[in-house]
Amino acid sequence: MFVNQFLFLAAILFCIGVYGVIARKNAVLMLMAIELILNSVNINLLTFALRNGSTDGHVFALYIIAVAAAEVGVGLGLVLLVYRNKKTISLDDLSEMRG
Amino acid sequence: MIAQNIGFWIIAIVMIVAALRVVTTNNVVHAALWLVVVLAGAAAQYILLAAEFVAVTQVLVYIGAVMVLFLFGTMLTRARIGTESDLNNSYKKLGIPVGLVMFVAMGLALISSFGDEKLPQTATVVSTQEISDQIFGPYLLPFWALSVVLLAAVVGAIVLARKD
Structure with a gap:
């Protein structure tokens, strides 16, 4: 197996995630696109861990999984609060801080 | 293989x-x-x-x-x-060139850096013991920080989502 086949898979997933963050207006769907980006980073870390024969990449991948779980918890709490106050989670409608 | x-x-x-x-x-x-x-x-x-x-x-x-x-x-x-129709931004087509440009840039960098380098064939599965030796050895401090992050996330999610 080539190093590049895993790295290219991660790059494709990353770009799809970036497209999702740009294209989506619904806050929950944007968080899903962020999950795609985080997973592509994990694939990269584990590929390099195998290439270099070290376990550091595994540790970082586990930390990223934990941080992603925390991020989703707080993010969905925020989305819930926004929905309760404004009855919508469309990100275009959250423009109070625009100057 | x-x-x-x-x-x-x-x-x-x-x-x-x-x-x-x-x-x-x-x-x-x-x-x-x-x-x-x-x-x-x-x-x-x-x-x-x-x-x-x-x-x-x-x-x-x-x-x-x-x-x-x-x-x-x-x-x-x-x-x-x-099905909902109101999930995408009106300028969502802007995301396609952005994604393509990023992919081309990353792809060129990957090809020039790694070419046709292969992964090692004789790699052994990394055991859980090795990972725990790393986490509770040199990476103990980030592990503690991560514990605090998770605690803060739990408390924060409850504070944000509860009804007063």
Whole structure:
């Protein structure tokens, strides 16, 4: 197996995630696109861990999984609060801080 | 090696199709279920990369916990389950050139850096013991910081989401 086949898979997933963050207006769907980006980073870390024969990449991948779980918890709490106050989670409608 | 390569390409194609469906489908619940396919495929790729502990953690944390959170978030913030037309920005076509430019840039960098370098054939599976030796040895301080982050996230989520 080539190093590049895993790295290219991660790059494709990353770009799809970036497209999702740009294209989506619904806050929950944007968080899903962020999950795609985080997973592509994990694939990269584990590929390099195998290439270099070290376990550091595994540790970082586990930390990223934990941080992603925390991020989703707080993010969905925020989305819930926004929905309760404004009855919508469309990100275009959250423009109070625009100057 | 042949079998692993065939497995890699099948899983990779399924993952890419599912990821495209996540960012293009007009149904939030379908997007969540396609995301499950991507995350399970990623777990399979971790096993191909000799990272069994990370793969099991991926299944437990992502497919078990994060997806339930997403489905609850969908349920609590929308009146109806079904197709919606108001999920995308009006300028969503702008995302296609941005994604393509990033992919071309990353692809050129990867080809010039790694070319046709191969992964080591004799790699052994990284055992859980080695990972725990790393976490509770040189990476203990980030582990503590991560514990505080998770505690803060739990408290923060409760404070944000409760009704006063």
